[in-house]
Amino acid sequence: xxxxxxxxxxxxxxxxxxxxxxxxxxxxxxxxxxxxxxxxxxxxxxxxxxxxxxxxxxxxxxxxxxxxxxxxxxxxxxxxxxxxxxxxxxxxxxxxxxxxxxxxxxxxxxxxxx
Amino acid sequence: xxxxxxxxxxxxxxxxxxxxxxxxxxxxxxxxxxxxxxxxxxxxxxxxxxxxxxxxxxxxxxxxxxxxxxxxxxxxxxxxxxxxxxxxxxxxxxxxxxxxxxxxxxxxxxx
Numbered sequence: 001x002x003x004x005x006x007x008x009x010x011x012x013x014x015x016x017x018x019x020x021x022x023x024x025x026x027x028x029x030x031x032x033x034x035x036x037x038x039x040x041x042x043x044x045x046x047x048x049x050x051x052x053x054x055x056x057x058x059x060x061x062x063x064x065x066x067x068x069x070x071x072x073x074x075x076x077x078x079x080x081x082x083x084x085x086x087x088x089x090x091x092x093x094x095x096x097x098x099x100x101x102x103x104x105x106x107x108x109x110x111x112x113x114x
Numbered sequence: 115x116x117x118x119x120x121x122x123x124x125x126x127x128x129x130x131x132x133x134x135x136x137x138x139x140x141x142x143x144x145x146x147x148x149x150x151x152x153x154x155x156x157x158x159x160x161x162x163x164x165x166x167x168x169x170x171x172x173x174x175x176x177x178x179x180x181x182x183x184x185x186x187x188x189x190x191x192x193x194x195x196x197x198x199x200x201x202x203x204x205x206x207x208x209x210x211x212x213x214x215x216x217x218x219x220x221x222x223x224x225x
Contacts (some may be wrong), residue, residue, distance in 0.1 A: 005158075006156075014129060031211050033211055033212070033213075035213070041216055042117065042216075042217050042218070043157075043202070043204075043215040045212045045213060046215075048211045048212060050211070055211065056210060056211060056212045058212070080133075083207075090156050092213075094211055099164040099165075100144065100145040100162070100164035100206070101145055101206055102147075102159070102162050102195070103147060103159070103206075103211070103213060104147070104159055105156040105157045105158070105159075105205075106156050107155055107156045108155070108156045110154075
């Protein structure tokens with residue numbers, strides 16, 4: 001079974017531009033969430049989608065947005081990029097069993113803002 | 115944002131030694147997950163814990179869900195060089211898919 005797939009793996013953008021990152025969850029997983037990882041703040045939750053609906057949102061400005069499609073694939077968008085947005089963006093997909101949730105991460109998209 | 119208290123921050127050990135790290139929180143969690151992250155890669159799930167008191171093993175790794183539901187520990191026995199990396203604990207609270215992470219334990223294994 002393929003894991004969580006994220007594209008692109010690396011990208012460089014200029015301040016003020018916008019960026020879209022893509023995530024394909026593990027087959028059968030309907031929940032997709034996004035995290036930002038930086039050396040200073042660690043892993044921070046951005047948002048979570050289930051069946052095309054945003055269920056949870058972290059404490060990030062409105063420049064960060066996302067969506068989920070009917071096939072569970074998800075995208076996140078960051079508009080008006082700032083230098084501080086440089087980070088590893090991680091997508092995770094999860095499934096729920098009677099016992100609890102199990103969450104798997106993709107390899108991430110490295111964003112550098114210059 | 116909310117974070118778990120993970121310790122130690124880093125460890126330098128000799129190959130063959132056992133390792134122990136833990137996470138604590140002032141809040142209750144319903145699920146504890148342990149991940150390992152190699153440089154430039156995403157976190158890889160090692161062990162998932164769902165019930166207070168649960169003790170689960172995965173090869174040389176053993177993790178426990180604390181009775182109070184506010185802590186968890188991870189043990190690695192007989193460490194090998196490929197154990198090098200950063201280990202993260204993460205918790206899920208009731209009805210949420212939002213993971214709260216520790217700051218990680220950086221493990222270095224000297225051959």
